[in-house]
Amino acid sequence: MSEKTRKSKRVVKVFRYDPAVGGDGHFDRFDLDIEDESITTILDVLLRIQREHDSSLGFRYSCRISMCGSCGVVVNGNEALACQTVVANLKEGEITIRPLNHFPVIRDLVVDMDPFFKNFDKALSFFEPAEKLKEPAIISPDSKERRLIADYTECITCGCCVSSCTMANWHEDYLGPGALNRAFTLLLDSRDGLHDERLARVLSGCYNCRTELNCTEVCPKEISPTRSLKYIQMLAAKNAFKKVDVVDIEDKATEIATEVPVEAITPEVSRRRFLSRITLGLGGIIAVLIGGLMAATSLVPAMRKRAEKWVKVGKVDAFPVGIVKTVPISYRVKDGIYESTVTKPVFVYRESDSDGITVFNSRCTHLACVLHWDDNKKLFLCDCHGGQFYPDGRVKAGPPPRAMDRYPTKVENGNILVREA
Amino acid sequence: MEQNEKIQYRSPLRRGELDPNRWRNTQIGMWAWLWQRISALAIIIFLGIHLTLPYRPLIQFLLLLTVTFHVVLGLRVILMDFGIVHTKYQKALVGGLAALGIVMFIIVWMGIY
Ligand code: SF4
Ligand code: SF4
Ligand code: FES
Ligand code: FES
Numbered sequence: 286m287s288e289k290t291r292k293s294k295r296v297v298k299v300f301r302y303d304p305a306v307g308g309d310g311h312f313d314r315f316d317l318d319i320e321d322e323s324i325t326t327i328l329d330v331l332l333r334i335q336r337e338h339d340s341s342l343g344f345r346y347s348c349r350i351s352m353c354g355s356c357g358v359v360v361n362g363n364e365a366l367a368c369q370t371v372v373a374n375l376k377e378g379e380i381t382i383r384p385l386n387h388f389p390v391i392r393d394l395v396v397d398m399d400p401f402f403k404n405f406d407k408a409l410s411f412f413e414p415a416e417k418l419k420e421p422a423i424i425s426p427d428s429k430e431r432r433l434i435a436d437y438t439e440c441i442t443c444g445c446c447v448s449s450c451t452m453a454n455w456h457e458d459y460l461g462p463g464a465l466n467r468a469f470t471l472l473l474d475s476r477d478g479l480h481d482e483r484l485a486r487v488l489s490g491c492y493n494c495r496t497e498l499n500c501t502e503v504c505p506k507e508i509s510p511t512r513s514l515k516y517i518q519m520l521a522a523k524n525a526f527k528k529v530d531v532v533d534i535e536d537k538a539t540e541i542a543t544e545v546p547v548e549a550i551t552p553e554v555s556r557r558r559f560l561s562r563i564t565l566g567l568g569g570i571i572a573v574l575i576g577g578l579m580a581a582t583s584l585v586p587a588m589r590k591r592a593e594k595w596v597k598v599g600k601v602d603a604f605p606v607g608i609v610k611t612v613p614i615s616y617r618v619k620d621g622i623y624e625s626t627v628t629k630p631v632f633v634y635r636e637s638d639s640d641g642i643t644v645f646n647s648r649c650t651h652l653a654c655v656l657h658w659d660d661n662k663k664l665f666l667c668d669c670h671g672g673q674f675y676p677d678g679r680v681k682a683g684p685p686p687r688a689m690d691r692y693p694t695k696v697e698n699g700n701i702l703v704r705e706a
Numbered sequence: 707m708e709q710n711e712k713i714q715y716r717s718p719l720r721r722g723e724l725d726p727n728r729w730r731n732t733q734i735g736m737w738a739w740l741w742q743r744i745s746a747l748a749i750i751i752f753l754g755i756h757l758t759l760p761y762r763p764l765i766q767f768l769l770l771l772t773v774t775f776h777v778v779l780g781l782r783v784i785l786m787d788f789g790i791v792h793t794k795y796q797k798a799l800v801g802g803l804a805a806l807g808i809v810m811f812i813i814v815w816m817g818i819y
Binding site: 302304307310359361362381383387448451454497498499511516518519652654670 | 713714715716717718722723726727728729730731733736739760761763786787788789792793794796818819
């Protein structure tokens with residue numbers, strides 16, 4: 286914030302909706318001279334517009350000190366409390382003020398928060414002690430519970446988080462960041478008498494978070510509902526196999542919050558339990574399959590003992606001098622109980638009449654792609670990453686680290702033989 | 707309630723609806739989320755091309771790039787999911803992991819070529 290007084294002219298566009306007229310609503314433009322931006326809040330701006338320009342402007346506020354949570358609006362695209370947003374902290378230029386998203390608009394900037402509080406209801410957002418104590422319970426400030434809950438009890442139910450969360454818009458049964466944060470603070474509370482019921486209720490409505498972190502970004506109390514949500518999801522993972530007594534929940538829940546329909550809970554709980562088991566089960570099977578496959582492919586070749594053998598390539602006479610010929614060799618290998626025939630190409634190059642027969646492995650020395658002989662270029666080429674080799678096997682270009690591999694070779698009865706390891 | 711029924715509400719505004727400033731002010735967390743979804747689609751497309759036209763360096767490059775990107779953003783979510791990193795560091799996570807991703811990318815690419 287600047288120390289100097291910041292005098293400015295600002296164009297303020299405010300969303301207007303008149304229930305008597307209906308329609309989509311529109312923006313009204315007001316030109317304001319602001320004496321000192323660093324001590325002017327959006328709430329001041331709205332009050333001035335109401336007093337000096339248009340007395341019919343509707344908006345909500347009460348405490349003016351970020352305590353009541355009634356003045357949440359969208360300022361320049363981000364949710365904020367009108368009373369806490371200082372004009373000097375906004376970018377230069379035009380200011381737009383809009384009602385919160387995802388709530389029906391009653392008039393101008395005033396929205397109906399009913400959907401928000403219905404979700405709080407569903408999450409049993411009140412404290413019910415497990416034991417009736419006469420003295421306050423003692424929870425040490427550095428206990429794990431207290432440190433995890435931190436300042437997350439500071440929520441003022443302004444609805445900014447839900448307005449910023451696109452998932453709250455797309456998923457009707459999603460409880461939304463606000464209600465879930467409240468549930469989080471209660472779930473962690475060791476005095477909580479409704480732990481299991483609460484957990485059962487929030488679990489059915491906590492999976493639609495996509496970690497956008499918009500809620501964390503906008504919360505005026507610097508709460509991170511995302512963190513609360515993740516914590517609840519972890520509780521869900523921990524409790525995946527815990528038996529939740531459905532009948533019990535039903536009874537207690539009706540007793541406690543009669544207004545919330547009970548049918549909504551029971552099928553959800555069993556469905557959730559079913560789904561979490563299926564997910565875990567499938568996950569397990571896939572993990573075992575992949576793990577097994579990886580172990581098999583990496584260990585088995587190392588364990589196998591293969592007798593080395595001499596494999597016939599062809600008659601010496603079939604290879605004219607000075608020419609590279611590609612021929613397939615094939616032989617049988619035995620892997621444990623499994624026997625198969627391996628067929629692969631090799632390159633044969635005969636330098637002179639008498640001897641000097643070279644048989645190259647057709648695998649590229651880079652990442653083992655199969656090479657091919659290009660008779661026009663007189664080069665061995667690799668398609669994978671552009672490796673090139675001279676007829677004598679030396680690297681001409683590309684990433685291969687060394688010359689082509691050669692087979693140990695011998696000639697017996699006019700036949701060329703190579704040794705396969 | 708009775709009174710409410712007489713008032714004609716405007717249906718809830720959506721994010722960005724009638725809001726010229728929304729996208730300009732979209733925060734990094736949401737971009738990270740959006741780009742991870744976009745990179746997922748890109749991977750499907752590049753993987754398809756890669757399988758039909760193998761060994762084209764350009765395609766390999768793009769595929770590796772999108773995969774790296776996707777992995778980096780996915781790791782970020784996993785770290786927060788399990789409470790390993792506090793969500794208040796989410797912005798630093800994007801930058802830090804992106805840097806790590808670039809380093810990994812270079813190492814892998816140099817390894818191939
Ligand atoms: S969590 Fe933050 S943004 Fe959400 S309702 Fe509470 S105070 Fe408002
Ligand atoms: S982090 Fe989750 S709850 Fe928060 S805005 Fe994103 S999707 Fe919504
Ligand atoms: S007026 Fe109470 S929070 Fe802004
Ligand atoms: S495998 Fe041949 S160049 Fe990479």
